[in-house]
Amino acid sequence: MIYLIHQNSSALKVLDSDLQETPFLIDTTLTKTLFKIAKAFPNEIIIWCHQAYQEFINSSVLHTIFHHQNILASYSVSSKYYIPNSLGYIDQSVFLNVKKDVTFPTWLMSSDVGGISARLLNSVSNNFKPFDNFDYFLNSLAKTVMIQGLFCYSEPALLTKKVQPIVEIKQASNIQLFKFVKAHYKWVWVFMLASCFVIYEKKLKLIPLIKSFFQKRLNLNFEQVNFQSINTVITKKEIDVIIPTIGRKTYLHDVLIDLANQTILPKNVIIIEQNPLPDSVSELDFITTKNWPFHIKHTFTHQTGVCNARNLALNQIESEWVFLNDDDNRFDEHLIESVFKKVHDFGVLAITTVYLQENEKLLFTKTHQTGIFGSGNSFIKASCLKNIRFNMALEFGYGEDFDFGMQLRNEGVDVIYCPDIRITHLKAPFGGFRTEVKQLWDADMVQPKPSPTIMYTFLKHYTKKQLLNYKLVLFLRLIKKESIFNYWSFYKNFQKKWQASIFWAKKL
Template sequence: MIKLIHQNNSKVAAIFKDEEQLSGYSENITKTFWKLAEDFPREKIIWIEEAQQNNINEEAFAEVFHHDLIMVSCAVKTSFFSEDIGYVDQFPFANVNWSVLYPTWLMSSDIGGIYASAVLKFKKEFQQISNFEYLLNAIAKLGQHHGLFCYHAPQLAIKKATELEYKATTQDLFSFTFQFYKKARGIILLCCFAQYKKRYPLRSLISTGLKRNFFNTEIDFADIEVKSSKSVTNNSIDVIIPTIGRPEHLLNVLKDLKKQSLLPQKVIVVEQNPDMGSTSDFNFAADDWPFKIQHIFTHQTGACNARNIALQEVTASWVFFCDDDIRFKSNVLHNAFMSSVQFGVNVLNLNCKQENEVNTYLKVKQWASFGSGTSFVYSEKLKNLKFDLALEYGYGEDMDFGMQLRNQGVDIIYHPDIKIVHLKAPMGGFRAKTIKPWEKTEPIPKPSPTVMTFIQKNYSIPQIRAYKFILWLKFYKAQDIKNPLKYKINMQKRWEASEAWARKIANK
């Protein structure tokens, strides 16, 4: 392990390899960072702000760095970007829960680290970046998109400040936006500054708008072997399936589970039928299955409620969240378990596509959502978690559940090579059209109150503001009011109606 100790990002104070102090390196911290990676490509490089030398929890480094494609930092007193990054980025990685191990590309120079083999992948593109904090965030932002696992790890420090100081200037924010997002985001950032902060940083926009953009730059980690040092032995699996009115598709799912090379120990089927006089369509529970089937019948409809009921019955070490209209090969559960062990993760989001749908994402990576019908989860991490019934029959319940996991320190990883086919069977989705009470009011809320509930729970204030601005901008061409002033007044009324309904369903 290499320790790079620096003085407030300005120059190198000392360098240690294990307990031996190294000499002969430049005082320039970024030049030394690259040189250390070249000289010690098999080591992990730990950066430490000089004032934090006695505030390090050394035992935590071994726990956090459990494979070679991990980058972490701990914001003890400072972080680079403030919440203003939310005007550009509405993903969960940009709204950090600082109290837990949280997936994020937002890096601090206080304490952190990365393996040198991963650092070297970025030298060709980033060696001209002179600001060390900007460089760390650049590596994490681009790296995360291509399979680098990036985290805020509070356990790296013994003590932390109650409030953080943010170092990035407005020009840094605009520069980073134009370099690591689509160019249009820079214009959105300017508009949000003008609308919400009453600031007009045109000089920052002009001075950074022509900088090189890295949005589509490829980083290849294929030659870095990922093998987590975490120990996992129990491969018992329960499967949970909410279903309504599709017995033939459910039967096919059970047949696919029957063929698994790693069999589940129990399949929990929660069947719903709103007709109070109805009986079950599930007439094959007594068939010859190599696993226990636990069948629950309820007249209360809703996938959120059904999954909550099923989660109470889980007893295995792992849970496969399964839809009732998917098909999959016989090695899916085995591959999901082995990949969870390989990457040392507790949640694996499988690749669920319709037939002939193009696979857009080709790398194992940290994932911004959660698939409530296509995920493999370590059941210990599901304790005390529930799908939010305020989001029933709406949108966002799976993303909200993913946020609950992240806020408990659980990362969600997408795996492109473990595939499931989503049939999108007839009577899919909500099965029957549900008329929401707000759809019969004037003005009709925009966005949907369930979406509003999700963003109010899980977005920072700048993220909510940017979401609002982008929503209004995109919706303008799809509606009839073309007078911009009238449109703005109308949309503000619809936004406020959505907020009012969100309060109602949240308190229901």
């Protein structure tokens, strides 16, 4: 470890792994000094820290925080970041509403304390501008490269204890914010940002908007350093598979065949079969008439609903790992083996795979932290699920997968997308036992828009400004279908539907 101690955006001193000052020629800016250290110590992890927090550096755990070379982690002692929360007006990602007391995936970075591998810095040194503003540089680097495979975190364990803010965070000005948006998002979003300021804050940001026109979009092709985590996340290669099913006997049989052909077999396959008909019995005769190379735990229930079914299955887990599967998936014989290899290499606790229908095109081709979560194509360490279940408030609605993924992240479990592990989703027709579901708001004169279950997830997991952004985007998407002579009537009805959605979301 090499430590770079700074104050007021100026480098003060460089410390060696024993926290002893070492002779080093400080450059003109903090960012340039960081790159200079990376060249001088190409095999080290470089830790930056404001002088005010130097005594709290948690040096004993740094090797576990930076357990492979593709990690950028920092921690903001206060609740503020350099990038103000106004960014929520144009960014609906899960990475903005940071939970401060756990390891949380985010590209929002802080100069208070943090670290990065020298090897990674050297890999981008030739085509990434070393901005004079250190906070801008950190956030720009993380925002640009996170989608390409740099693992970025807010990490409270960088400090030995929770300390009170000593240093005041100087946030980006409106001009810097607009330039940041222009450099890291599609150009249209600077206009959306300006519109949100006008609509929601009654402020006209004309000068920042105009100055952003001269800002070029930042592009950086980042090549991942080889993953070789030192974290041990697998002690036994044992896994249970969860499958909720309803009226898809043939498809489920094919899934079991794929599981039986695995090079690493599951220990238990937990099947939750649903049929709402009062006198119905199981149709899955092949569970007992065929010999399977794993134990099948079969539960038959008259209560329908995927949230309930998956929760029943989660209560029956025995193995170290869990595969959240579906009854209309297909995959090759190396699926579980490939997942265990990735888990070992990355040192992570949750992985989600490619999940496309047969003729869909793969769009994201690099391993990266993802804001999505799939309950039919994800693998999780069972110990992470002690306090997590599918939210029954979202049964028969939308958003239960997203909510489950956010519960994981809020417990400090990152979700990694692996583009080279594929599960094909057949998207089979609904089984024949489903009954019509009546929602609480079905009889209302004003039907909520968006769905109250979607609103529920936004209220629970997003910032207020992200919610306002969603409202504006939804409004613009819907009004395009309206006649210009109907705009005022549409606006009034939209507001009523929005308020109805909030009402029922809070009821949920």
